[in-house]
Amino acid sequence: MSRAWRAATWIAPPLFCLWVYWLGLKTWFYQDDFAWLHLRFEIPERVSFWTALFAPMAQGTIRPLSERAFFMGFSALFGVDALPFRIWVFLTQFASLALLNAVTRKLTGSPVAGLLAPILWTAHSALAVAMAWTSAYNQVLGGCLLLAAFYLLVRHIETGRRGFWIGQWIAFLLGLGALEINVVYPTLAAVYTLAAARRHFLKVLPMFLPAAAYLWVHQHLAPPASSGIYGVYLDGALPTTLWKYWEWALGPALLERVPLLPGWVVAAGTASLSAGLLGFAAWKLKRRQWIAAFPLAWFMIVLGPVLPLREHVSDYYLTVPLAGLALLGGWALAEAAGRNWPWRAVAAALAGVYLVSSLPQARSWTRSRYERAREVRKLVLGVAHAQRIHPGKPLVLLGVSDDLFWAGVFDNPFRLVGAHEVYLAPSSDAVIQLRPEFGESADYVLPGKIALTALANQQIVVYQAGGRRLRNVTALFEEIAARLWAPEEPRLVHVGNRLFAGQLGPGWGDIEGRHRWMSRDATLRLGGPTGPGQSLFLGGYCPAGLLAQGPARLAVAVNGQRLGSSELRLGDHRFELEFPLPDHLVGLPVMDVRLELNRTFTPPGETRRLGLVFGIVRVR
Amino acid sequence: MRKLILLFSLIALLLSAALVSGGCRRQERTRLEVTEEEPPVLASVVHVADPAAAAQLLKGFHGLEQGSWRWTAGSFAVALQPPARAAERGARLVVKLAIPDVVLQRLKALTLRATIDGTALPPETYSRPGDHVYTREVPSSLFTGKPLVVDFALDKTFAPGGGDQRELGIIVTTIGLEAK
Numbered sequence: 001m002s003r004a005w006r007a008a009t010w011i012a013p014p015l016f017c018l019w020v021y022w023l024g025l026k027t028w029f030y031q032d033d034f035a036w037l038h039l040r041f042e043i044p045e046r047v048s049f050w051t052a053l054f055a056p057m058a059q060g061t062i063r064p065l066s067e068r069a070f071f072m073g074f075s076a077l078f079g080v081d082a083l084p085f086r087i088w089v090f091l092t093q094f095a096s097l098a099l100l101n102a103v104t105r106k107l108t109g110s111p112v113a114g115l116l117a118p119i120l121w122t123a124h125s126a127l128a129v130a131m132a133w134t135s136a137y138n139q140v141l142g143g144c145l146l147l148a149a150f151y152l153l154v155r156h157i158e159t160g161r162r163g164f165w166i167g168q169w170i171a172f173l174l175g176l177g178a179l180e181i182n183v184v185y186p187t188l189a190a191v192y193t194l195a196a197a198r199r200h201f202l203k204v205l206p207m208f209l210p211a212a213a214y215l216w217v218h219q220h221l222a223p224p225a226s227s228g229i230y231g232v233y234l235d236g237a238l239p240t241t242l243w244k245y246w247e248w249a250l251g252p253a254l255l256e257r258v259p260l261l262p263g264w265v266v267a268a269g270t271a272s273l274s275a276g277l278l279g280f281a282a283w284k285l286k287r288r289q290w291i292a293a294f295p296l297a298w299f300m301i302v303l304g305p306v307l308p309l310r311e312h313v314s315d316y317y318l319t320v321p322l323a324g325l326a327l328l329g330g331w332a333l334a335e336a337a338g339r340n341w342p343w344r345a346v347a348a349a350l351a352g353v354y355l356v357s358s359l360p361q362a363r364s365w366t367r368s369r370y371e372r373a374r375e376v377r378k379l380v381l382g383v384a385h386a387q388r389i390h391p392g393k394p395l396v397l398l399g400v401s402d403d404l405f406w407a408g409v410f411d412n413p414f415r416l417v418g419a420h421e422v423y424l425a426p427s428s429d430a431v432i433q434l435r436p437e438f439g440e441s442a443d444y445v446l447p448g449k450i451a452l453t454a455l456a457n458q459q460i461v462v463y464q465a466g467g468r469r470l471r472n473v474t475a476l477f478e479e480i481a482a483r484l485w486a487p488e489e490p491r492l493v494h495v496g497n498r499l500f501a502g503q504l505g506p507g508w509g510d511i512e513g514r515h516r517w518m519s520r521d522a523t524l525r526l527g528g529p530t531g532p533g534q535s536l537f538l539g540g541y542c543p544a545g546l547l548a549q550g551p552a553r554l555a556v557a558v559n560g561q562r563l564g565s566s567e568l569r570l571g572d573h574r575f576e577l578e579f580p581l582p583d584h585l586v587g588l589p590v591m592d593v594r595l596e597l598n599r600t601f602t603p604p605g606e607t608r609r610l611g612l613v614f615g616i617v618r619v620r
Numbered sequence: 621m622r623k624l625i626l627l628f629s630l631i632a633l634l635l636s637a638a639l640v641s642g643g644c645r646r647q648e649r650t651r652l653e654v655t656e657e658e659p660p661v662l663a664s665v666v667h668v669a670d671p672a673a674a675a676q677l678l679k680g681f682h683g684l685e686q687g688s689w690r691w692t693a694g695s696f697a698v699a700l701q702p703p704a705r706a707a708e709r710g711a712r713l714v715v716k717l718a719i720p721d722v723v724l725q726r727l728k729a730l731t732l733r734a735t736i737d738g739t740a741l742p743p744e745t746y747s748r749p750g751d752h753v754y755t756r757e758v759p760s761s762l763f764t765g766k767p768l769v770v771d772f773a774l775d776k777t778f779a780p781g782g783g784d785q786r787e788l789g790i791i792v793t794t795i796g797l798e799a800k
Binding site for chain 2: 431466471472479
């Protein structure tokens, strides 16, 4: 093998990756990215540094390296410039490709297989999420550390050098901070040593101890959900879920999303690729090359932790497991290349089926994510510009589509660029899908009456999204808003927001930050419930001083009728109280709400008698 | 392999240094998206795919599809510039719309109503799929020199299902006021 060919086998996979996912390198932030980007701003007021780094967040995940430290570190250096984040993601993936190349060479003895395995892995469309969404860096880093640990194990077995052994431990332990599924590494190491290096089997067993400790801590800090989209179901659905992942892993089944494609084409593609891969592995096993079972074991073991998530079957979970099948596929192709033409033809045909079904999807999904992020960038950085032109004025947005809302509004990216009061225009949530598992779009909408008053008082600026740029349409809306927006009483009052001041009666203090203190009693006005079974929600903060003489009691009345009362026992804690609303209030245009505390207190250095701190009152 | 690892490490180190050293400056230089502050010039006819006309789509329009059309929600509204001499002669409201077969299979028939400043225009019911044009006379009395706000309402909507729970009504390509 010439020097140039050798170099090419290492350089070709990263170049191929760049070609397939080029737009991923230029993709801006969207969705969860904004929650992670904001994390560092919550230190130390809302959370401590250690809580930010290690507390379970986002469906109970704890990924200090791949999410918390990555986003906090890079955003501290680069703010909302996504390019450095993306370059780092690609560099990590290039390292993974080199590791898969090296591992494949070691296991198969074939440089051609080493070249093909990372290319087959890269070609799979399941990688599009990881390569075009910064929040999915956990998959990239987790995969890299898993491959690194395994490569170092192989090298240790090969050379006996202690440095590789220590390196393997470090990569394994770091991997636990990147992605939960790395907890399976000791199982991978055990299976590998059983298949290829039995005298090392006992040596890898101690790695199960930190894995078990990690599982125990994880279970303790973030118990798995028993229901809902992230519910863990150890039931008869596991084989069905596994089959679904197997179909997707081979490629053709992902074409089911392409309209007008006959079902038999997909089934035939899946069957032929299954026969090719499993047949090759069986042939090798028959010749007592036990290592041929390892790539399949990799796929099964690494996929194992997500199989019980039957309500959340997602192709992006295939990112790391696919490395195993790519290894087997690369090996099979390399073997076929050295045989007579019928084998070469069969191998080429199967590779063609795989690439035709995966590669175009990988590129088109990357493009769609890039385009989505481009719209989000236009909105967020447009809002930043608008806020500079109109400092201190709340901004109201029109023309936000469903996709733009969930990708670029819901996680409140505007606070990252200094815009803290950004609302959707009245009734603009009609085009936004309900996703109660995430939150309510209605929370982002400025009620019609508030918007009309604020517009008349020149307190807000209205912008239209969805065009080439964000466009100021305040002048147009000053003419037409009264004909468009219904002046209904709001069913949501942000007590500490000046736009809502007109809804408040006596008993409230001045705005402090985003809140107001209430005295012993306070009143406000809200629209009535829109249907039966709705409740009045109160959200705020209970100072410890109020509870110095024992629990405090807050009573709530609507239109003079007592709704109930609630006892507050936790000092210096947020509270959220719910009072069911009687059905006879349904449809009332206005309700007078009265809040009454059984005591007040005077903090040191104050002269006022104070009660609770309020943030929000709403009907839902 | 060792050489390769060294090479990768060196590249990563150099890139890290470059990224970090440039970090603070880049953060300052994050380019904002310039907004258009001039009030929009309204058109009498709005093509829903035209980015320049986005400001006239006031509510109830979903995102652009295939670069040429939009789904509406059950209620939608546009702002239109009155055509020349509309205050004397009135104008004609023209909506170019389409109703896919799959929609009418579910809903059987759809009725579209238009209202201008509280004045309801005669509704129309569609029970056949395909392209349609909703045309109504707008009396001159409704033109006061201000932009016209036309509110539309459908009597039924549907959700596509399969993860897409959007409230969908009809497909619209163009809404406009034609001079008489």
